[in-house]
Amino acid sequence: MPAERWSLQKAELNEEQFMRWRTLLEDRTGMQLSIERKSFLETSLNIRMREIGCTSYDTYYEKLMSGLAGEVEWATLVDRLTVQETSFFRHPSSYELVRNYCTKLYKEQGRKHIELWSVGCATGEEPYSLAMLMDDLVSQQSDRRYYGITATDISLPALSKAREGVYNIRKLERVDQRYSQLYFESHERGRCRVVPRLKDRVCFAQINVLDLRQAPVQNVDVVFCQNLLIYFQGWRKKDIVTHLAERLAPGGIMVLGVGEVLDWQRPDMERFQYKDTLAFIKRNHS
Numbered sequence: 001m002p003a004e005r006w007s008l009q010k011a012e013l014n015e016e017q018f019m020r021w022r023t024l025l026e027d028r029t030g031m032q033l034s035i036e037r038k039s040f041l042e043t044s045l046n047i048r049m050r051e052i053g054c055t056s057y058d059t060y061y062e063k064l065m066s067g068l069a070g071e072v073e074w075a076t077l078v079d080r081l082t083v084q085e086t087s088f089f090r091h092p093s094s095y096e097l098v099r100n101y102c103t104k105l106y107k108e109q110g111r112k113h114i115e116l117w118s119v120g121c122a123t124g125e126e127p128y129s130l131a132m133l134m135d136d137l138v139s140q141q142s143d144r145r146y147y148g149i150t151a152t153d154i155s156l157p158a159l160s161k162a163r164e165g166v167y168n169i170r171k172l173e174r175v176d177q178r179y180s181q182l183y184f185e186s187h188e189r190g191r192c193r194v195v196p197r198l199k200d201r202v203c204f205a206q207i208n209v210l211d212l213r214q215a216p217v218q219n220v221d222v223v224f225c226q227n228l229l230i231y232f233q234g235w236r237k238k239d240i241v242t243h244l245a246e247r248l249a250p251g252g253i254m255v256l257g258v259g260e261v262l263d264w265q266r267p268d269m270e271r272f273q274y275k276d277t278l279a280f281i282k283r284n285h286s
Contacts, residue, residue, distance in 0.1 A: 013042055017057050021045070024061070029078060029154060030210045030240075031231040044080045079157040088125045088175045091226060093276040094255050098222055099133050100274075101253055105221065106137070106145050115220045118151040119209065119244065120228035124162030125171070127151035127202045128194055130224060132179045135198060150217050152207035159204050165194035212243035219249040226257040238264050245269055251284040 013021065021041060022033045033041060045057060052073075054060045064070045064077070089095055098116075105111040116134070118127035127149050134147040153159055169190045172180045184192040207215050209228070223244050229237045241264050244254055254269075256278045272279040 011042070011046065011057065013038060013045075013057060020061065021057075024064075025081060028074070028210075029081075029208065030236050031081075032233050032236075041081070044077075048077055048080060075156045079155040086122045086125045086227065088129045088171060090126070090129075091257070091277075093274070094224070094226065094279075095129060095133055097253075097255060097272075097274040097277050097279060098130065098224065099137060101222070101272075102134065102137055102147075106141055111145075113146040113148070114222070115249075116147065116149045116222040116224060117217050117220045117247070118149060119207075119223060119225035121151035121153045121159075121162060121204070122155070123158050124151065124165060124194075124202075124204070125167075126224065126226070127162070127204075128165065128183075128198065130222075131198050131201050132175075132183050135183070135201065136179070147201065149202045150220070151202050151204045152215075152217070153204075154206065154208045156206055159206060163199075163204050165199050166191055167193075209240050209243075212240065212247075215243075215247065218247050219252075220247055221249055221252045223248060223252070223254040226255070226260070229256065229260040234262075237261050242266065245280065245282065248282040250282055253279055253281045255279045 018035075018038055018041070025031055025033055045060065049055065049057075049060050054063065064074050102114050105114055114134070116130055118130060121127050131149055134149070138145045138147060151162065153162075166187055169192050172184065172192060175184075180192075183195055183198050185195055187193040207217075225241075225244060229240065232240065238261065241254070241256070241261055245266055245268075248254060253272050258276065258278045260278065268283050269280045270283060272281040
């Protein structure tokens with residue numbers, strides 16, 4: 001009964017505890033948690049603590065610091081704290097930009113293969129949206145063309161869901177009916193599943209955007225990163241975008257969320273103008 005009574009109450013973080021948890025989150029993920037999101041942090045911690053029978057913020061914090069078991073628990077917690085609601089084709093103009101750009105690569109430049117990178121892919125809706133777009137585009141070419149998509153995120157649980165490719169049927173409401181019929185098959189209890197041939201075009205991997213220097217992704221044609229940078233401070237946003245730009249092939253484009261980064265520039269990058277989007281293209285010196 002005592003544990004049950006505690007579970008119905010939401011313990012509050014004092015100022016020292018909040019600063020401790022906020023520092024931990026920023027140090028490990030780079031994400032900035034404002035005081036306005038203190039309630040969100042408390043709720044997320046309380047839910048997880050109830051699940052594992054932990055009744056103290058400090059005890060739970062120490063658990064996260066305890067070797068391998070702590071690393072496993074951190075992977076679960078960070079999923080609760082960082083994974084946001086997402087959807088297929090969330091920002092239509094950005095996908096339209098990618099389609100037009102890749103069409104030119106195939107048709108005007110005669111490219112045979114295009115590489116795309118979905119950064120902060122969460123549960124997979126973004127990379128699968130890119131895959132649908134690219135698969136449709138490839139099917140319209142007169143000869144064989146290819147594409148590959150790398151999708152990365154910090155959250156292992158989210159990546160596991162993404163690899164599974166199973167979604168509630170309501171998720172398809174914003175997906176073109178032709179795409180729904182081509183790229184999804186019915187699953188159980190009002191759920192649908194991405195068809196295997198599309199899943200095969202997407203490679204999912206864990207990458208923390210704080211560790212982009214070690215990321216094995218390079219020379220990609222499209223970097224797609226939306227609804228991720230809003231969680232970082234201004235200086236760290238620019239640092240992340242700079243590292244993403246370094247992974248682009250000459251002539252490649254980087255598509256960000258509108259308004260997510262301001263006053264960023266590099267000598268080898270310039271704005272890629274397209275309606276209702278924020279994108280940059282890497283100058284081709286060849």
